[in-house]
Amino acid sequence: MKLAHLRVDGDSTPRLAVVADDEAFFLDEVMHDAPRDLQDLIERGPEALVAVRTLAPAALRPLEGLRHASAVLRPPAIIAVGANYAAHASELKLRSETAMTVFSLWPNSLTGHESTVTWPSDLAKQVDYEAELGVIIGRAARNVPVSRALDHVFGYTVVNDITARDLQFSEAQWSRCKSFDGFTPTGPVVVTADEIGDPQDVWLTTHVDGRLLQDASSGDMVRTVAEIIALLSTTSTLLPGTLISTGSPGGAGYSRKPPVFLRDGATVTVSIDKIGMLTIHCREI
Numbered sequence: 165m166k167l168a169h170l171r172v173d174g175d176s177t178p179r180l181a182v183v184a185d186d187e188a189f190f191l192d193e194v195m196h197d198a199p200r201d202l203q204d205l206i207e208r209g210p211e212a213l214v215a216v217r218t219l220a221p222a223a224l225r226p227l228e229g230l231r232h233a234s235a236v237l238r239p240p241a242i243i244a245v246g247a248n249y250a251a252h253a254s255e256l257k258l259r260s261e262t263a264m265t266v267f268s269l270w271p272n273s274l275t276g277h278e279s280t281v282t283w284p285s286d287l288a289k290q291v292d293y294e295a296e297l298g299v300i301i302g303r304a305a306r307n308v309p310v311s312r313a314l315d316h317v318f319g320y321t322v323v324n325d326i327t328a329r330d331l332q333f334s335e336a337q338w339s340r341c342k343s344f345d346g347f348t349p350t351g352p353v354v355v356t357a358d359e360i361g362d363p364q365d366v367w368l369t370t371h372v373d374g375r376l377l378q379d380a381s382s383g384d385m386v387r388t389v390a391e392i393i394a395l396l397s398t399t400s401t402l403l404p405g406t407l408i409s410t411g412s413p414g415g416a417g418y419s420r421k422p423p424v425f426l427r428d429g430a431t432v433t434v435s436i437d438k439i440g441m442l443t444i445h446c447r448e449i
């Protein structure tokens with residue numbers, strides 16, 4: 165099942181919807197006491213998802229007439245993993261063979277498919293793209309073994325972990341350089357775990373203005389999704405709705421010769437098969 169936060173033009177509040185091919189229906193139009201967003205649905209437990217699966221849409225709307233918000237809203241935490249693909253760690257001259265690099269992203273950075281992402285040109289001149297597989301926790305995980313870690317996953321989404329490289333390499337931590345308003349686009353949908361199967365068997369690509377710049381398999385991760393969940397859960401309970409961004413493959417703009425940074429007017433599309441294509445538009449202010 166594919167879920168998204170959508171809104172009709174003129175309506176400022178996104179609503180939870182089920183997406184099927186190029187159409188969608190809003191849960192609050194067919195369900196009594198419908199969950200107001202994905203976080204609400206997850207917190208209600210597995211029975212709520214079963215109830216949603218049985219719904220018959222009263223009316224399907226074409227997606228092209230709807231606006232996307234972030235695929236996740238109100239997550240209890242946004243956790244990012246750095247240097248989780250050997251090629252990306254190498255091109256940024258980072259080490260991936262030691263302890264896992266973990267940092268937080270701020271909720272103001274969340275935005276949706278087809279949004280316009282802005283940043284001050286006098287503050288960041290080296291803005292980069294990063295295709296990442298996003299993992300949404302479905303039930304609390306604490307001290308879970310690798311063998312059972314995927315049982316705690318609700319679903320998956322596409323993440324573009326946009327990064328101001330000039331800030332990243334001038335500071336000791338990575339949260340601020342990746343948490344500008346709108347720097348964590350997610351979507352266009354969350355796909356439930358049963359439709360993905362093995363999360364180490366999906367393909368990630370990034371196109372900037374039509375040019376293919378990242379092209380890799382999630383199987384190239386240094387640490388698998390299950391290993392990431394298991395390790396994170398040893399120190400903290402991963403609460404339902406937590407978003408984990410699992411790292412980016414090689415091909416980042418910073419390492420290219422000459423470098424390829426995002427500029428005013430650029431369009432970036434990150435794609436993960438079985439999930440979809442996440443597009444954003446860039447604007448320097």
